[in-house]
Amino acid sequence: xxxxxxxxxxxxxxxxxxxxxxxxxxxxxxxxxxxxxxxxxxxxxxxxxxxxxxxxxxxxxxxxxxxxxxxxxxxxxxxxxxxxxxxxxxxxxxxxxxxxxxxxxxxxxxxxxxxxxxxxxxxxxxxxxxxxxxxxxxxxxxxxxxxxxxxxxxxxxxxxxxxxxxxxxxxxxxxxxxxxxxxxxxxxxxxxxxxxxxxxxxxxxxxxxxxxxxxxxxxxxxxxxxxxxxxxxxxxxxxxxxxxxxxxxxxxxxxxxxxxxxxxxxxxxxxxxxxxxxxxxxxxxxxxxxxxxxxxxxxxxxxxxxxxxxxxxxxxxxxxxxxxxxxxxxxx
Amino acid sequence: xxxxxxxxxxxxxxxxxxxxxxxxxxxxxxxxxxxxxxxxxxxxxxxxxxxxxxxxxxxxxxxxxxxxxxxxxxxxxxxxxxxxxxxxxxxxxxxxxxxxxxxxxxxxxxxxxxxxxxxxxxxxxxxxxxxxxxxxxxxxxxxxxxxxxxxxxxxxxxxxxxxxxxxxxxxxxxxxxxxxxxxxxxxxxxxxxxxxxxxxxxxxxxxxxxxxxxxxxxxxxxxxxxxxxxxxxxxxxxxxxxxxxxxxxxxxxxxxxxxxxxxxxxxxxxxxxxxxxxxxxxxxxxxxxxxxxxxxxxxxxxxxxxxxxxxxxxxxxxxxxxxxxxxxxxxxxxxxxxxxxxxxxxxxxxxxxxxxxxxxxxxxxxxxxxxxxxxxxxxx
Ligand SMILES: Cc1ncc(C[n+]2csc(CCOP(=O)(O)OP(=O)(O)O)c2C)c(N)n1
Ligand SMILES: [Mg+2]
Numbered sequence: 117x118x119x120x121x122x123x124x125x126x127x128x129x130x131x132x133x134x135x136x137x138x139x140x141x142x143x144x145x146x147x148x149x150x151x152x153x154x155x156x157x158x159x160x161x162x163x164x165x166x167x168x169x170x171x172x173x174x175x176x177x178x179x180x181x182x183x184x185x186x187x188x189x190x191x192x193x194x195x196x197x198x199x200x201x202x203x204x205x206x207x208x209x210x211x212x213x214x215x216x217x218x219x220x221x222x223x224x225x226x227x228x229x230x231x232x233x234x235x236x237x238x239x240x241x242x243x244x245x246x247x248x249x250x251x252x253x254x255x256x257x258x259x260x261x262x263x264x265x266x267x268x269x270x271x272x273x274x275x276x277x278x279x280x281x282x283x284x285x286x287x288x289x290x291x292x293x294x295x296x297x298x299x300x301x302x303x304x305x306x307x308x309x310x311x312x313x314x315x316x317x318x319x320x321x322x323x324x325x326x327x328x329x330x331x332x333x334x335x336x337x338x339x340x341x342x343x344x345x346x347x348x349x350x351x352x353x354x355x356x357x358x359x360x361x362x363x364x365x366x367x368x369x370x371x372x373x374x375x376x377x378x379x380x381x382x383x384x385x386x387x388x389x390x391x392x393x394x395x396x397x398x399x400x401x402x403x404x405x406x407x408x409x410x411x412x413x414x415x416x417x418x419x420x421x422x423x424x425x426x427x428x429x430x431x432x433x434x435x436x437x438x439x440x441x442x443x444x445x446x447x448x
Numbered sequence: 449x450x451x452x453x454x455x456x457x458x459x460x461x462x463x464x465x466x467x468x469x470x471x472x473x474x475x476x477x478x479x480x481x482x483x484x485x486x487x488x489x490x491x492x493x494x495x496x497x498x499x500x501x502x503x504x505x506x507x508x509x510x511x512x513x514x515x516x517x518x519x520x521x522x523x524x525x526x527x528x529x530x531x532x533x534x535x536x537x538x539x540x541x542x543x544x545x546x547x548x549x550x551x552x553x554x555x556x557x558x559x560x561x562x563x564x565x566x567x568x569x570x571x572x573x574x575x576x577x578x579x580x581x582x583x584x585x586x587x588x589x590x591x592x593x594x595x596x597x598x599x600x601x602x603x604x605x606x607x608x609x610x611x612x613x614x615x616x617x618x619x620x621x622x623x624x625x626x627x628x629x630x631x632x633x634x635x636x637x638x639x640x641x642x643x644x645x646x647x648x649x650x651x652x653x654x655x656x657x658x659x660x661x662x663x664x665x666x667x668x669x670x671x672x673x674x675x676x677x678x679x680x681x682x683x684x685x686x687x688x689x690x691x692x693x694x695x696x697x698x699x700x701x702x703x704x705x706x707x708x709x710x711x712x713x714x715x716x717x718x719x720x721x722x723x724x725x726x727x728x729x730x731x732x733x734x735x736x737x738x739x740x741x742x743x744x745x746x747x748x749x750x751x752x753x754x755x756x757x758x759x760x761x762x763x764x765x766x767x768x769x770x771x772x773x774x775x776x777x778x779x780x781x782x783x784x785x786x787x788x789x790x791x792x793x794x795x796x797x798x799x800x801x802x803x804x805x806x807x808x809x810x811x812x813x814x815x816x817x818x819x820x821x822x823x824x825x826x827x828x
Contacts, residue, residue, distance in 0.1 A: 157720040158647030181617035181653055182584060182645050210583065213618060248512045248564065251582045381804070388803045389793070413804040418797045423782045425512055425564035430779045430801070437802065444806035 117167040119310065127305035133275035134164050134240075134296060137282040138202065140312060142172050145200060148286065151178040152187055152204030152240075161206060162242060162301055184210050188217035188239070192225070195237040200286060204240045208295070209252025211241060222291040223266030238285040239293045243271065244336050244385050245432055246299035248425040255422050256335070256386035261293050262363040262395070268317055269362040271295040273338040276308050277360055280315030288317060295362075297336035320366035322373070326355035329379040329446050331438075332370055332396055334359040337383050343435030344442060352446055362392060370396060371403045378409035379445050383433050388416040410448035415441045457664045461672045461704075464679035467732050469740025471679065479683050482747060488529060488678060489738045489748075490756055492521040495546040496735055497760040498555055499709075501768060502562065506713040510772070514562045517543050519676070519708030520640055522734030524610075525550070526681025527638050527701070530689050531608045537576040539591035539609040541584070543640060543707075547610065553577045559771035567777060584645075585611060585618030588637060592628045595635035595692070606692040607635045614645025616659055622666075625700075629666040634692035636685065637663070637700045640675060642707040647720040663700030675703030676734035706732065 117139055123132055142148050150165060156179035159166030169177035180187050184205055191201040205211050211218065222235045245254035261269045270285055270292055272278040278296070285292040323338070324345065331354055333341045338358050345354055355373050359365050374380045380400055382393035393414040400412050415433045423431050464475045480488070499518050505511040517524065520543055528547030531538065538544075538551050545558050552575035560568030561580050569579035581587040591609035598605040615621055616639060628635045641659050643650050656662060663670035669691065673680040681703055688699035706729040710717045717726075742748035783790060783798040790798065800808050 153645075154647045156647075159719070161646070161714070179648050179652055182614035182648070183617045183619060185619050186617070212583065213586075213620065250513055250562075253582070388797070411805065413806055416803045418782060418803065419794050420782050420786045420797075424561075424566045426776055427779060427782050428564075431782055433803075441802075441804040441806065444804065448806060 117171070123305075128275045128308045129302045129305050130272075130275050130278050130296065131162060131164050131301045132305075133279040133308050134282055135166060135168070136308070136310075137279045137286075138165065138168060139171070141283060141286050142168065142176060144312070145286075147198060147200040148202060149176050149178065149194060149199050150202045150204065151180050151191060153180060153182055153206050155179060155204050160204065162298070164240070164296070165204070184212070184214035185217055188214035188222065191237050191239070192217060192222050192235055195235045195291075196225070196233055201237045202240060202286065203237065206242070207249075207253045208241050208243045208255050208257055211257065218261075218267070218291075218293075219264050223264050226290065227266060234289055235291045236289050237291050238282070238288070239291065241293060241295050242298045242301075243295040244297045244299055245422060245428045246336060248428075249298075251424060254425070254428060256384065256417065258295060258335075258362045259386055259391045259395075262365075262392060266290070267363065268292040269295065270317060270360065271297065271335045271362055272360055273297060273300055273335055273358055275306050277315055277321065277358075279308055280313050281317065281360065283312065284314040284317050287314070292317070295335065299336040300339070303339070315360070318361045318364050318366055320369040321358045321360055322369065323356040323358050324354065326353035326377065328353045328377055329381065329442060330355045330357060330370070330373040330377045331381050331383060331442065332357045332359060333383040334362060335385065337385055337433055340432075340434050341383055341438055344438035347435055347439040348442060352442075354442065365392075365396075367399055367403075370399060374400050374404045375407045378404075378407050379448070381413045381415060381438070381441050381445055383415045383438055385417050385432055387419045388414055389419045391416055410445045413441045413445050457661070459658050459660045459664070459670060459672055461674075462680045462684060463674035463677050464683065465674075465677045465737060465741055467737060469737050469744055471741060475683065476679050479679050479686070482745070484529070485678070485738070485742065486747065488525045489735070489742060491546060491550065492525050492735050492738070493756055494760045494763050495521050495524070495549070497757075497764045498545065498767060501764050502559065503709070503713060505559075505768065506562075511559065511563050513712050513714045515542050515712040516707075516709030517545050519729065519733060520544070520642060520705050521546055522678040522738070523638075523640050523675040523681050523703040523705050526678050527608060527610070527636075527685045527703075530682055530685030531606060531636075532689075534574060534576065536606045536608060536689065537578075537591070537594050539578045539587050539594065539607060540580060541587065541611050541615065542580045542582070543612065543642070544610045548577050551575060551577050554770075555767045556771040556774075559767065560774065563771060565774070565777060566781065567774070585615035585621045587611070588615075588624035589620050589627070591635050592624045592631070592633050592698075595628065595633035595698070596631050598634055599631070604693050605634070606689050607633075608638060608689070609635065610638050610640060612645060613639060613641040613643065613650050613659055614648065614653055615639075616662060617653060625663065625666040625668065625698075628698035629668050632695075632697035634695075635698045636688045636692060637668075637698065638685070639700070639702045640705055641702050642705050644707050644711070644717075644721070646711045646715060647717075658702060660700060660702035668698050668700050670700040670702070672702040672704060675705030676732050676737060678734065678738060705734075708733070
């Protein structure tokens with residue numbers, strides 16, 4: 117939606133930035149259709165699509181029946197037939213009913229049709245914990261989809277990145293899951309250009325340069341990592357990488373950084389075993405073996421079901437836990 | 449061959465107690481005794497009180513998101529009462545607190561759940577109620593499986609599953625209906641059609657005129673009832689439960705009701721709902737209606753009402769006290785129910801509350817002692 121006074125004065129939240137990207141793309145490209153539960157009149161349960169139905173009508177911003185497989189499956193059909201659907205799944209936990217359509221169909225169509233049928237769609241999904249939500253509203257399933265060839269997986273952590281990456285995702289010829297970390301939705305504002313711009317999918321961002329140790333993370337834990345960095349002794353020089361895209365992720369940036377520092381800690385909310393941290397640690401082992409001064413460490417969620425909110429902060433990696441692992445790795 | 453009709457169907461609507469508290473005596477025959485009605489009225493009143501208090505707990509930061517049951521008490525009461533406590537098995541979603549309580553789940557469990565404490569889902573021994581289900585439209589398949597097991601073991605028991613109008617759009621709902629019918633499983637599908645699925649009204653959710661007619665496609669007995677009418681819900685529910693118990697297979701009930709509150713405390717229905725619609729349904733409040741009926745019968749008066757309201761307050765205060773008196777679970781609670789036996793790695797994560805291995809792995813600590821840390825940073 118057009119910018120409000122607050123946005124002009126103080127900048128955009130993650131919600132504002134995504135809304136702006138959707139607004140601009142709906143305006144620019146008549147093939148774009150938003151569909152999902154409560155995305156229309158209600159503007160989405162997080163208000164990410166607020167106001168869009170009023171402007172673009174209920175044919176382009178569509179309140180669908182309550183059926184994730186239906187949303188995903190028909191979005192696939194829309195995409196095949198030349199539209200640019202942007203389905204929303206209300207919470208990451210409800211990707212469950214859509215899993216078959218997403219993984220067995222959207223991800224495979226290009227391959228199984230030898231490129232003759234393609235699925236340019238962007239699946240928007242709020243992700244992660246930390247907002248006191250009920251069951252199945254706080255998970256971090258990015259590794260499942262990163263492990264699905266044919267899907268691209270994006271998770272921005274800032275309003276600026278969100279807008280640029282979302283515009284790239286919508287214009288991408290392949291299906292993209294665009295995970296939106298809920299904990300960051302309204303946690304801060306930043307200046308975001310009003311004009312159209314894109315950030316390439318697959319490019320990490322170095323948030324702080326350093327020489328002693330590399331921290332790799334993405335999504336909401338980026339801010340827990342920044343918190344950890346504040347807790348470290350000043351003479352410890354840490355390079356913090358926000359991956360931004362989980363699949364295909366920016367291997368070069370990780371490799372170059374760890375070849376420089378020789379130490380790495382990977383941080384994510386998702387469970388540890390078979391998480392993206394395992395992939396990144398292996399990449400480092402493959403490419404940085406002789407540079408390593410310490411074993412790669414993982415600070416992650418536990419290998420359990422995401423607990424209800426009374427214990428969620430005990431589950432989620434926080435500043436102190438990350439800082440401790442960084443110091444142990446640095447001292448190794 | 450001329451064109452001929454190969455199938456014809458109709459859906460009946462039943463109301464016994466109208467909005468003004470007037471009872472259809474003929475239809476009400478052999479349904480509820482005065483004593484039962486009084487008892488259910490009191491339980492509905494307590495449930496409503498709990499609902500109002502839960503709302504305030506959320507607003508004052510003492511509880512997380514909570515979905516109010518307000519306006520749907522007759523549906524829960526009628527269906528809950530028709531099923532046999534300790535025998536039949538309830539498979540709920542989240543808007544039938546009263547039915548769960550009638551079947552033995554203490555109310556403070558429900559509060560604990562919404563307070564973000566998973567011990568609210570630990571079903572007491574002998575209580576046949578599943579935990580509150582958050583993912584919409586998934587639980588009806590489980591109810592069908594439970595009922596199928598009853599049938600296989602020749603147990604005269606019934607599974608009852610609760611769900612909303614929106615839930616009938618999910619694929620799992622249709623699979624459950626078809627399975628139940630094909631297996632002739634003793635299950636009752638109880639749809640609380642409260643007209644809304646968050647912000648999506650029934651007319652946008654589906655093009656079917658009724659929800660009840662969906663059962664016809666699966667060859668299942670079906671009925672639409674006034675869901676704010678305790679008598680009608682109970683009568684339909686009792687018939688369905690008895691049919692199932694007698695080996696007659698599954699049934700479908702659409703209880704036409706209304707969500708008098710927001711979807712949950714995280715929602716603001718004023719964004720999408722006409723206040724006049726809400727106003728109209730306020731007049732059809734199931735509790736108000738019963739009160740009119742009981743007053744008309746001469747078994748209820750203002751003094752009794754005042755006393756009941758006092759009692760409901762006290763009961764609910766106790767429930768809240770119990771729930772809030774339960775200390776926060778320890779972090780062991782995150783781990784202990786992942787598997788019957790915790791794998792070693794999970795034991796390690798549980799005892800250290802860490803996922804990094806340094807400082808925990810004796811072999812690597814040993815290396816460090818042997819001097820390999822000399823290149824390391826002296827930060828620690
Ligand atoms: C599988 C799934 N998709 C989406 C949601 C989010 N959600 C929670 S309640 C709800 C609407 C449910 O409507 P209905 O079935 O009519 O039940 P009601 O809340 O009206 O009682 C939605 C979309 C969910 N919990 N589960
Ligand atoms: Mg509903």
